[in-house]
Amino acid sequence: MRRALSIIFLIAIAGAGYYLLTPEGRELIDRVRINLTRADYQARFRAGETLPHTPDLARFDERLAAHQVKLGVPVYIRIFKLESELELWVEKGGRFERFATYPICLWSGRLGPKLREGDRQAPEGFYTVASEQLNPNSVMHRSFNLGFPNAFDQAHGRTGSFLMVHGGCASIGCFAVTDPAVDEIWRLVTAALDQGQARFPVHVFPFRMTDSAVKARQGSRWERFWADLKKGYDLFEPSRIPPAVSVCGGRYVFAAGSTATVANTVEERCPPEIAGNS
Numbered sequence: 001m002r003r004a005l006s007i008i009f010l011i012a013i014a015g016a017g018y019y020l021l022t023p024e025g026r027e028l029i030d031r032v033r034i035n036l037t038r039a040d041y042q043a044r045f046r047a048g049e050t051l052p053h054t055p056d057l058a059r060f061d062e063r064l065a066a067h068q069v070k071l072g073v074p075v076y077i078r079i080f081k082l083e084s085e086l087e088l089w090v091e092k093g094g095r096f097e098r099f100a101t102y103p104i105c106l107w108s109g110r111l112g113p114k115l116r117e118g119d120r121q122a123p124e125g126f127y128t129v130a131s132e133q134l135n136p137n138s139v140m141h142r143s144f145n146l147g148f149p150n151a152f153d154q155a156h157g158r159t160g161s162f163l164m165v166h167g168g169c170a171s172i173g174c175f176a177v178t179d180p181a182v183d184e185i186w187r188l189v190t191a192a193l194d195q196g197q198a199r200f201p202v203h204v205f206p207f208r209m210t211d212s213a214v215k216a217r218q219g220s221r222w223e224r225f226w227a228d229l230k231k232g233y234d235l236f237e238p239s240r241i242p243p244a245v246s247v248c249g250g251r252y253v254f255a256a257g258s259t260a261t262v263a264n265t266v267e268e269r270c271p272p273e274i275a276g277n278s
Contacts, residue, residue, distance in 0.1 A: 037084050053101065054180075054181065055102065055184070067090065071187070074090070075189055075192045076090075077203070081107060081207065082207035088102070095239070097240070104176065106171045109122050111124075113153075114173060117161065123148045126150065126232060128201050128263070128265050128266060133145040145162065145164055146204070148161075150247075150266045151266055152252055165202070167179035167182040199263045200262075201262060242261075243256060247266060247267065247268045249270070
């Protein structure tokens, strides 16, 4: 009897292990990780604690000097949903250098793109923000609108509005980074816009799109969409220059970027010099 129970137990363990290797199992693992991070960050926020890995916001000027850049240089933002992180990069010598990584106190939904108004889902994709998208008087302290839906989202009939990066720790499709963090981000992006950057890019990824991370999620319903996002991610990694992004035939297409293309909007455009995703 004991041996039979042991065999049943081992079979159950093997079955559970196999399930975790399936797309559904991988999604479950991601959801558990996301929910644990959310619970931890919200508890810390309610207790008045600084979130883990928050930069030393009080030493802003010293940190800027350490990077040997001045307030007003062009900026670029990357967001990673699974890791609950927002990176802010600053231009230096024709390339971009990571200035800070801010923990995201709360974002809503799961991994995957936003599909429709009211689905409480935070978006994924390539967006740009101009000065008119900033709100210094937001009910969430300060905010900037990501510009969803962009040309890609519109091509797929996706709907939604007022998807923001803002302060506080509440979200319905937005990315809440707390008031102190959004104040620092605000200072950097407004200075860049004031100094002539027409708009700054914000690239939102489901996770850090390493080869192994993407491979681990093969079979997901978003596999093809994420493969396209990865092409944009991969263009930035070695060059440290945000790629030029457009939309052609309902898919993102990319070309190597330059300091001249950083402020370009994401438009429906199929120029011959941009490689397709086919």
